[in-house]
């Protein structure tokens with residue numbers, strides 16, 4: 616029920632029309648719908664509401680494949696909620712993978728992140744490169760991969776998709792992602808304010824191409840990549856420097872000016888990534904979007920939403936702002952647990 620999930624649900628429903636698809640989510644952003652004609656989860660057979668930190672093992676009975684997306688999903692949230700990030704993103708990942716394996720699931724797919732590479736050297740990072748996690752978020756992904764590895768065996772394949780930074784339109788759009796932020800700035804005020812000097816490298820991937828990569832992993836054979844696989848998910852052509860991303864947006868939305876912040880401290884999160892392993896393993900599930908298509912689709916999506924918020928960096932299209940608002944309203948507590956649920960009510964199912 617986040618940014619990536621709706622595209623994954625649509626993709627899987629298309630590929631597996633007869634599969635029973637079950638969602639499990641805390642629904643922090645459930646009401647943050649954007650450009651959604653239908654409730655995205657209506658394509659599921661069942662939506663469960665609950666916390667991955669306390670997920671009952673019954674949820675996994677009879678499940679073949681787990682696609683694990685739930686997370687505190689960026690650096691600013693990871694900094695604000697550091698311990699919770701380790702609990703949700705890492706410890707819960709491992710306990711759910713163990714429960715899934717014990718329940719007889721055959722595959723576990725983990726939404727990992729290229730952000731674990733941290734700081735650039737000259738060469739694009741391959742899966743063999745040393746990781747250099749600079750934030751709690753990135754550390755949570757490294758720790759998860761390390762402990763997922765020994766769980767893989769001939770009956771339980773584990774695929775960690777190290778996604779590039781996501782972008783593109785979604786039924787739950789977020790604007791705390793570099794391309795989405797730039798397009799929003801261009802649409803609303805014809806201005807793109809780059810927070811750095813523009814030089815950092817940031818590989819991108821469209822959310823719908825993430826869904827296609829997940830679709831590939833669902834059916835991946837252990838012969839194709841091994842029982843445990845950690846693979847960079849994206850494509851070489853989408854390695855961009857931040858200033859190049861902004862310039863392309865400005866080209867497509869005429870009249871847009873791009874301002875750099877030359878005094879910004881160097882952004883250490885800069886990495887180019889080598890996606891050749893993914894290309895060789897998943898030739899039929901390579902990213903299809905171009906950057907220009909992604910920008911035009913976002914522009915049109917924002918216009919269709921009647922997007923008019925000049926102060927969008929402080930709006931509910933920013934994940935951290937939603938959590939802060941829920942906390943201010945005492946709807947979630949400091950541990951990010953819903954305050955209106957008793958411990959007996961942690962699991963509610965809605966059959967769709």
Ligand SMILES: NC(=O)c1ccc[n+]([C@@H]2O[C@H](COP(=O)([O-])OP(=O)(O)OC[C@H]3O[C@@H](n4cnc5c(N)ncnc54)[C@H](O)[C@@H]3O)[C@@H](O)[C@H]2O)c1
Pocket residue numbers: 616617618619620639640641642643644665666667668683684685686687688689703726727728729777778779780781782789792934
């Ligand atoms: N967006 C990106 O750029 C990007 C890039 C690489 C990897 N990823 C990974 O992809 C996954 C999805 O990212 P997203 O952009 O959709 O994030 P998102 O923040 O939009 O969605 C995360 C979802 O996880 C749920 N969640 C959080 N804590 C939970 C808990 N304790 N119990 C149950 N559900 C919980 C939230 O309610 C939300 O629906 C994440 O694991 C993220 O780390 C995202």
